[in-house]
Amino acid sequence: MSYLVNDPDTFIEEMIDGFVAVHGEIVQRVDGGVCRAAPTPRGQVALVIGGGSGHYPAFAGLVGPGLAHGAAMGHVFASPSAHQVYEVARAAASDSGVLLSYGNYAGDVLNFDAAQERLRAEGIPTRTVVVTDDISSAGPDQRGLRRGVAGDLPVFRAAAWAAEEGRSLDETWEVAHRANERTRTLGVAFSGCTLPGAEAPLFTVPAGRMAVGLGIHGEPGIEEQDIPTARELANELVDRLLDEAPGVSGAGGDRVAVILNGLGSIKSEELFVVYGQVAKRLDAAGLIVVQPEVGEFATSFEMAGLSLTLMWLDDELERAWTSPAATAAYRRGAVTPPADSTDGHPPRSTPAPSLPPSTPRASADSQSAAAGLADCVRAIRGTVTENVDRLGRLDAVAGDGDHGIGMQRGVTAAAAAADAAVDAGAGARTTLLAAADAWAEHAGGTSGALWGLGLRAMAERFSDDLPASATGIVGGVADARDAVMRVGKARLGDKTLLDSLIPFSERLAADVRDGTPLSTAWVTAAEVATTAAEATAELLPLTGRARAHTQRSVGSPDPGAVSFALAVTAIGALVAGKKASA
Numbered sequence: 001m002s003y004l005v006n007d008p009d010t011f012i013e014e015m016i017d018g019f020v021a022v023h024g025e026i027v028q029r030v031d032g033g034v035c036r037a038a039p040t041p042r043g044q045v046a047l048v049i050g051g052g053s054g055h056y057p058a059f060a061g062l063v064g065p066g067l068a069h070g071a072a073m074g075h076v077f078a079s080p081s082a083h084q085v086y087e088v089a090r091a092a093a094s095d096s097g098v099l100l101s102y103g104n105y106a107g108d109v110l111n112f113d114a115a116q117e118r119l120r121a122e123g124i125p126t127r128t129v130v131v132t133d134d135i136s137s138a139g140p141d142q143r144g145l146r147r148g149v150a151g152d153l154p155v156f157r158a159a160a161w162a163a164e165e166g167r168s169l170d171e172t173w174e175v176a177h178r179a180n181e182r183t184r185t186l187g188v189a190f191s192g193c194t195l196p197g198a199e200a201p202l203f204t205v206p207a208g209r210m211a212v213g214l215g216i217h218g219e220p221g222i223e224e225q226d227i228p229t230a231r232e233l234a235n236e237l238v239d240r241l242l243d244e245a246p247g248v249s250g251a252g253g254d255r256v257a258v259i260l261n262g263l264g265s266i267k268s269e270e271l272f273v274v275y276g277q278v279a280k281r282l283d284a285a286g287l288i289v290v291q292p293e294v295g296e297f298a299t300s301f302e303m304a305g306l307s308l309t310l311m312w313l314d315d316e317l318e319r320a321w322t323s324p325a326a327t328a329a330y331r332r333g334a335v336t337p338p339a340d341s342t343d344g345h346p347p348r349s350t351p352a353p354s355l356p357p358s359t360p361r362a363s364a365d366s367q368s369a370a371a372g373l374a375d376c377v378r379a380i381r382g383t384v385t386e387n388v389d390r391l392g393r394l395d396a397v398a399g400d401g402d403h404g405i406g407m408q409r410g411v412t413a414a415a416a417a418a419d420a421a422v423d424a425g426a427g428a429r430t431t432l433l434a435a436a437d438a439w440a441e442h443a444g445g446t447s448g449a450l451w452g453l454g455l456r457a458m459a460e461r462f463s464d465d466l467p468a469s470a471t472g473i474v475g476g477v478a479d480a481r482d483a484v485m486r487v488g489k490a491r492l493g494d495k496t497l498l499d500s501l502i503p504f505s506e507r508l509a510a511d512v513r514d515g516t517p518l519s520t521a522w523v524t525a526a527e528v529a530t531t532a533a534e535a536t537a538e539l540l541p542l543t544g545r546a547r548a549h550t551q552r553s554v555g556s557p558d559p560g561a562v563s564f565a566l567a568v569t570a571i572g573a574l575v576a577g578k579k580a581s582a
Contacts, residue, residue, distance in 0.1 A: 002194065002195075002196040002197070002301065002302075005196045005197055007197075008195075008196050008197030008198075009409070011076065011196045011197070012053045012073065012074075012075055012076065015053065016029060016033070016034065016060070016073060017029075019034070019060055019061075019328070020034060022328070023328040024037065025037060026063070026064045026326070026327060026328055027060065027063050027064065027328065030070070030087060030088055030091040031084070031087040031088075031091075032072050032073070032080060032081075032083065032084030032085065032086070032087040032088045033050060033059075033060065033070060033071045033072040033073040033080065033084060033087075033088045034060050034063055034070065034071055034073070034088075035063065035069060035070040035071075035088060035091050035092045036063060036064060036065070036069050036070070036092070039094075040069050040092055040093065040094040041094065042094055042095050042096075043094070043095070043096055043166055044094055044096055044163050044164065044166065045094070045096045045097055045098070045099050045162075045163040045167065045168070045169050045172045046069040046070065046089070046092040046093050046094050046096075046097070046098045046099070046163070047067075047068045047069050047070075047098075047099050047101065047156065047159050047160050047163050047172075048068065048069060048070045048071070048072065048085070048088055048089045048092050048098055048099070048100050048101075049062065049063075049068045049070075049071050049072075049100075049101050049102060049152070049156055050070075050071050050072030050073060050074070050079075050080050050084075050085060050088065050102055050108075050112075051072075051074065051079060051080070051102050051103055051105070051108055052074045052075065052076060052077040052078045052079055052080075052108075052217065052444070052445075053073050053074060053075060053076050053077075054076040054077050054195075054217075054299075054300065054301055055216055055298050055299050055300065056296075056299060056329070057296065057297060057298075057299075057327075057328070057329030057330060058152055058153075058297065058298045058299075059071040059072075059073060059152075060073060060328070061327060061328045061329030061330065062153070062156060062327050062329065062330055063327055063328070064325065064326050064327030064328065064330075065164075065324075065325065065326045065327075065335040066160055066161075066164065066323060066324050066325030066326055066327070066332070066333075066335050067156060067157065067160045067325045067327050067330060068156060068160060068327075069092040069163075070088040070089065070091060070092035071088065072084045072085040072087075072088040072089075074107075074444040074445070075402075075405075075406070075409065075444045075445075076195055076196060076402070077195070077217040077402050078107065078402055078406050078443070078444035078445035078448070079102075079105060079107035079108040079110075079111050079112075079444050079445050079446070079449075080108075080111060080444060081111055081440055081441045081442075081443075081444050081448060081449070081452075082110075082111040082112075082114035082115045082118070082440065082449065083115075083437075083440070083441050084111075084441075084444075085100070085111055085112050085114075085115035086115040086118050086119060089115060089119055089124070089126070090119070090122075090124070093119070093124050096125070096168070096169060097124060097125030097126060097127070097169040098119060098124060098125070098126045098127075098169075099126075099127055099128070099129065099159055099163070099169060099172050099173060099176065100112050100115070100116060100126065100127070100128045100129075101128065101129045101130070101131065101152075101155060101156060101159055101176060102130065102131065102148065102152075103130075103131050103147060103148025103149065103152055104130045104131060104132045104144075104145070104146060104147055104148045105147065105148070105217070105446075106446040106488070107444065107445035107446035107447075107448070107449060109130065110446060110449035110450070110487060110488070111444070111448075111449050112128060113128070113487075114449070114487075116128055125169050126169075127169055127170070127173045129155065129159065129173060129176040129177050129180060130148065130180075131148030131151055131152050131155045131180055131183075132144060132145070132146040132147070132148060132151075132180060133146065133147075133148060133149060133150070133151025133152075133155075133180070133183040133184055133185040133309065134146050134147040134148065134149045134151070134185050134186070134187070134213075134215070135184050135185065135186050135213075135240065135241065135244045136186055136187070136212065136213025136214075136221070136222050137213070137215070137222075140244060147215055149185050149187060149215070149216050149298055149307060149309075150185050150187070150216075150259055150261040150297055150298040150307045150309045151180070151183040151184070151185045151259075151309050151311070152298060153259060153293075153297050153298070153309075153330075154179055154183055154257055154259070154309065154311040154317075154321060155176055155179045155180045155183060156176075157179075157320055157321055157323070157325070158175050158176050158178070158179035158317055158320040158321070159172055159173075159175065159176035159179070160320075160323075160325070161175070161319065161320035161323045162174075162175040162176065162320065164323070175316060175317075175320065178314075178316075178317065179311060179317055179320070181246060182246050182248060182311050182312040182313070182314075182317065183309065183310070183311040183312075184241045184244045184245075184246070184309070184310050184311075185241075185259075185307050185308065185309040185310075186212075186213065186237055186240050186241055186307060186308055187213065187214050187215075187216070187261075187263065187305060187306065187307030187308075188210050188211060188212050188213075188214065188221070188233065188237075188305055188306060188307070189205060189210070189211045189214040189221060189263065189303055189304060189305030190205055190209075190210055190211075190227065190304040190305060191204070191205055191265070191302075191303060191304040191305070192204050192205065192220075192303060193264065193300045193301040193302055193303035194301065194302065195301070195401070195402065195405070196301075202396050202401040203219075203220040203396060203401075205221075205224070206224070208226060208227055209224050209225065209226060209227065210224065210225055210226070210227045210228070210233075211223075211224055211305075212224070212225060214303075214305060216263065216298055216299070216300045217300070217399075217402075219399060230270070230273045230274045230277065231277045233274060234274045234275075234276075234277035234278045234281060234308075235277065235281055237278070237308040238278055238281040238282060238285070238308065239281075241308060241310050242285055242310075245312065246312055248312050248314070254286060254287055254288055255287070255288045255289075255290050255312075255313040255318060256282065256287050256288070256289060256290065256310045256311060256312055256313060257289075257290055257291065257292075257293075257309075257310070257311040257313055257317075257318075257321045258278065258279075258282070258289050258290075258292040258293065258308070258309070258310060259292075259293045259294075259297060259307075259308070259309040260274060260275045260278060260292070260293070260294045260295075260306060260307075260308055260309075261295070261296065261297045261298055261299075261306060261307045261308075261309065262295065262296045262299070262305075262306050263296075263298075263299055263300050263303040263304070263305040263306055263307065264296070264299045264300055264301055264302045264303045264304070264305070265302050265303060265304040265305075266304060266305065266306050268294070268295065271294050271295070271306065272294060274306065275292065275294050278308065279292070290313060290318055290321060290322065291321060291322050291332075297330075324336075359421070359424040359425055359426045359430060360426070360427065360430055360464050361464070362425060362426055362427030362428075362430065362464040362465070363427065363464070363465050363466070363467075365466065365467035365468075366427030366428045366429070366462075366463060366464050366465060366466065366467065366468075367422070367425060367426070367427055367428075368467075369427070369428035369462065369467060369468040370418075370421065370422050370426055370427055370428045370430070370431035370432075371422050372468075373418060373428055373431050373432050373435070373462075374415070374418040374419055374421075374422045374431060374435075375574060376571045376574060377411065377414050377415045377418045377435050378415045378418075378419075379570040379571055379573070379574040380411050380414075380415075380566075380567040380570055380571065381408075381411045381412055381414075381415045382570060383566045383567065383569070383570040384404070384407045384408050384411050384563065384566065384567070385408060387404065387563075387566055388404035388405065388407070388408045389404060390404065390562075391403050391404030391407060391559050391562065391563055392404035392405060394556060394557060394558075394559040394562060395559040397553055397556040399559070402445070403447060403559040403560065403563065404559075404563075406443045406444060406445045406447050406448060407443065407447055407451075407563050409442050409443050409444075409448075410438075410439040410440070410442055410443025410447065410448045410451060410452075411439060411443075411451075412442070413438040413439060413441065413442035413443070414435040414436070414438045414439040414442075414455075415435070416438065417434040417435050417437070417438035418431050418432070418434060418435040418438075420434070421434040421435075426464070427462075427463065427464030427465070428459075428462040428463065428464065428468055429459050429460070429462040429463055429464050430464055432455055432456075432458065432459035432462055433455075433456060433459045435455060436451075436452045436453075436454075436455035436456040436458075436459060437452060437456070439451050439452045439455060440452025440453070440456075446488075446560075447497075447560060447563070449487075450484050450487070450488055450497060450560075453480075453483050453484060453487055454480035454481075454483055454484050454501075455480065456483075457476070457479040457480045457482070457483040458476035458477065458479060458480045459476070460476070460479065461473070461475050461476035461479060462476070470512055470517075470518040471512070473518060474508055474509050474512050474518075477504070477505045477508055477509075478505050478509060480501070480505075481498070481501050481502060481505045484497065484498060484501065485498060490542075493539060493542075494539075494541065494542040495536050495539040495540065495541040495542065495553070495558045495561075496541075496558060496560055496561065497558070497560035497561055497563075497564050498561075499532055499533065499535075499536045499539070499558060499561045500529040500530075500532045500533040500536075500561040500562075500564045500565045501529070501561075501564055503525075503528050503529060503532040504525045504526065504528060504529035504532075504564070504565075504568055505525075507521075507524065507525040507528045508521055508522060508525035511524060511525065519572075519575045519576060522568070522571065522572045522575055523572040523573075523575070523576055525568070526565065526568040526569040526571070526572040527569075529564065529565040529568050529569070530565040530569060532561065532565070533557055533558070533561040533562045533564070533565040534557055534562075535557075536557045536558040536561045536562075537554070537555055537556055537557045538554065538555075539554075539558070540553070540554065541553050541558070
């Protein structure tokens with residue numbers, strides 16, 4: 001657990017402040033995370049990495065010459081928002097564009113992809129390499145669905161080397177993609193981890209047992225077994241990875257980069273004992289180890305566990321793996337800065353805070369609707385706060401346990417933004433857009449991206465001039481549903497938010513179309529959403545983090561579906577109460 005915490009809500013901001021204060025000669029703070037202290041030289045692709053906090057030295061500790069140019073930093077175990085990724089990438093970008101790279105998690109994919117679209121729209125060439133090295137999270141025939149864990153490091157190293165060599169964006173992408181295709185990782189854990197301010201770990205492992213195939217966000221392992229000896233564990237990790245060898249042959253096919261990664265509580269002495277046998281096993285398999293790394297590279301707070309990563313090398317990847325780097329947490333060789341590191345660029349400065357946009361003029365009818373929308377957001381905030389622990393427990397069954405916390409962060413920010421908009425005289429459209437953006441920005445993760453996206457789609461059905469209408473609200477719910485389906489790439493029955501959102505939208509539209517008053521139709525549709533959310537307990541997850549733990553999640557409803565049902569139920573109670581009092 002984390003012993004030294006001021007306030008869990010400000011933990012990450014305070015951590016970043018302290019990190020930059022220590023390593024100011026290497027990094028500087030920018031909106032959304034950190035960048036190198038010196039700007040990216042002209043002609044060099046900027047490598048921007050990132051993900052949730054709680055994995056140091058990933059990701060901020062890997063920013064510096066020879067490695068990343070910037071890191072977007074989300075809340076603990078939650079992806080950075082699209083805005084954070086965009087701001088870090090914009091600060092790091094050069095004339096040669098940006099390569100984004102991160103571990104394969106739904107929230108990260110949603111937010112990094114949204115940032116990539118925005119960067120491209122502004123004329124900044126951008127490509128992405130998603131790291132998929134965790135062999136436990138999907139089979140060999142579904143490598144694109146695998147998580148990214150400690151294999152982030154060799155992929156980042158490959159991308160950074162290509163960028164430092166002056167390769168084009170497409171060439172840099174190719175080197176990083178090749179590194180990912182040749183990288184495999186397997187991890188084990190002997191205990192779970194506890195988020196700052198939380199009272200219990202995200203998962204537990206019985207005494208004397210070991211979880212195999214865990215995730216670095218606290219996702220439980222895919223199987224359990226008795227704790228082996230260090231020698232037995234080393235043999236098992238090596239053998240399982242060799243069974244997943246990428247099938248490379250020819251020059252370099254017998255050389256591997258090796259990372260033995262401690263997840264937080266395993267001490268260096270123990271790692272060295274394990275590595276001794278790893279080296280013997282690899283030698284017996286005819287493989288030549290190149291510059292092995294033993295230490296902490298992708299952690300999970302105090303989790304007791306470790307992972308083994310192998311990257312099968314070719315000549316270029318070996319040069320990349322052994323190239324110099326000088327970051328706060330990773331130093332290899334001697335990095336020689338160019339004579340003029342700015343190469344004509346002015347020194348990077350932290351952008352001045354932008355002034356809030358002026359509030360568009362709104363009619364009295366729209367202002368009244370805006371006040372009603374703000375009431376609805378506050379109602380959601382109330383029910384999320386009441387159920388935050390329950391939502392976390394549901395998420396911990398097969399995920400990382402932070403859904404409740406993320407929802408609470410998002411809706412709290414959304415409520416504050418909606419209230420501020422109403423106080424400024426905003427109309428319904430402007431108020432809901434403010435709430436949507438605040439939710440996405442502060443929640444992070446998958447739920448933050450999807451709620452922000454859905455509310456923004458719904459806002460387009462409102463006006464700052466005209467009063468709200470029942471048909472507009474029903475259409476807005478349908479637009480939100482379609483946006484979540486399009487971006488989240490899930491469907492009905494995949495055990496996601498959509499399993500309650502789709503039935504809610506369909507029933508609401510049908511009842512209003514048949515002449516039922518909106519307030520009555522909303523309450524009925526919320527009941528349908530609640531029943532549908534409870535029914536997800538019997539479904540197998542086909543997308544998201546829970547997909548790797550299909551059987552474990554059976555019997556437990558999807559937290560995203562439950563939180564949506566709670567939200568629309570709270571709005572229904574609010575509307576029914578207002579109608580009764582009127």
